[in-house]
Amino acid sequence: MIVEQLSLADFRNYTSADIALTAGTNLFVGRNGQGKTNLAEAIAYLATLGSHRVSADAPLVRAGADAAFVRARLAHGGRRVTLELQISKQGSNKARIGGSPVRTAELPRYAQVVLFAPEDLQIVRGDPSARRRFVDQLLVQRSPRMAAVLADYDRVLKQRGALLKSARARGIRGDALSTLDVWDDKLVALGAQIIDARAALTAVLTPPAITAYAQIAGADHRPELEWANSIRGFDPDEDAATAAAATAGSTEELFRAALGARRSAELDRGLTLVGPHRDDLLLRIRGLPVRGYASHGESWSVALALRLASAEMLRADSPIGDPVVILDDVFAELDADRRARLGDLVAGYEQVIVTAAVEADVPDALRGRTVRIEAGVIRSVEDD
Incomplete structure (x- = not known):
């Protein structure tokens, strides 16, 4: 499985965001508190129906907004499907698959993610x-x-x-x-x-x-x-x-x-x-x-x-291919040997998403498209 496109509205510190992702490694770089993890969190929510940082949904909605919106286009081999999720500050969440309303519990059938984080x-x-x-x-x-x-x-x-x-x-x-x-x-x-x-x-x-x-x-x-x-x-x-x-x-x-x-x-x-x-x-x-x-x-x-x-x-x-592997700011927590070992172990997955405050912490095995983020804004995208 590959996330090809991710769009957010009123999610965490993002008023709006739209980013194209590739197979292989996608590296989100930025200082702490800029919004790197928020992108990873949005992708993981589609698969787990929950955040890895908070137990309630309200913190996911940007201050002043009533709901957050996550939209992702996924590729399963030659097949593509678009998932849409409305996360409500109050009341029930809503979901769509291919434009058709579905129960939110249906989303994990199409999205599989394994997220590593300091938590x-x-x-x-x-x-x-x-x-x-x-x-x-x-x-x-x-x-x-x-x-x-x-x-x-x-x-x-x-x-x-x-x-x-x-x-x-x-x-x-x-x-x-x-x-x-x-x-x-x-x-x-x-x-x-x-x-x-x-x-x-x-x-x-x-x-x-x-x-x-x-x-x-x-x-x-x-x-x-x-x-x-x-x-x-x-x-x-x-x-x-x-x-x-x-x-x-x-x-x-x-x-x-x-x-x-x-x-x-x-x-x-x-x-x-x-x-x-x-x-x-x-x-x-x-x-x-x-x-x-x-x-x-x-x-x-x-x-x-x-x-x-x-x-x-x-x-x-899984019948839909590899899960997306997300490494959320974990390399800062590991010594050089464990960084290299972990990098080698996950590099073979179809798509890997890495967030890092210090780019030098990321092992060579996980170099790829680099997305630079600042204050909830995607500043640049660089292909390695």
Whole structure:
């Protein structure tokens, strides 16, 4: 897949922008805060339906505007398709494919992107929500229908949480709260799909992650990926090591049993204590948790390995060609050896987009069309 043309209106600091991109490497250069990452963010949003920097859409809309607009012409071999997205500051977003209105959840069927960014360090060092977000965005790209499942689960979770809080405030307990069973059924049906999909994706992701880590770090530290599920006894409020052993049964059966076991505690606290929203992806190297034990360089190697493995997985699965690989200001974070290794590993993808404040940080393997950006304006385009 190749992004041939990108147009923005009222997106971040861009009043308007229109830029032609090429196959191979496209390098966005400019001082910090000028808008390089905003271009990369717009492309990635079409594929993941979210930003890698913020969890809400409102910051993506330029100050004073009600909505931002992203338009991209994509090439899948000899076929071309135009995606259009309206990101609303308030209300629902809208999308078009080839000029026809569609649900926004349809966009990832046509756009696949793997984005590396400094924020990726939070995948390995941050709280569990960062790891869940990483996996769920990849889930949406690999299986676009999961966007609707994740959105429906979040909606049911909020409604169930509101009922628990209301019951706690009114002193309602046990059998008197029969409506909770209805929300349990919906939560279990949706949550079990998410838990199973995450597990299946992680199984596929692990082998390329092991290979990528060795290529980046130059060492085999045996990286491991394993889900700690709250329906199997894992409690994110406690040490991961206290997670209980898996219990026999289907995911739906385990989920329903866990809800029953924790109902009293949920009513006391007014929130849902089990489900995929409470799970964590445990990352280890040399048999030890990356979080708390790995060095800075090792942590970066794990984060990069996860992104490279994602790209390799999408490349192997996708009917639309390679995903677009975006390296957003990552070279400033890496030593010279890791820069060169990463550059060599991604240079073979159909299209690579690199943002950098210092052009000299970019390895020779990733030299190509250079776009110079200043204060939300594209100043020049130079072909190497």
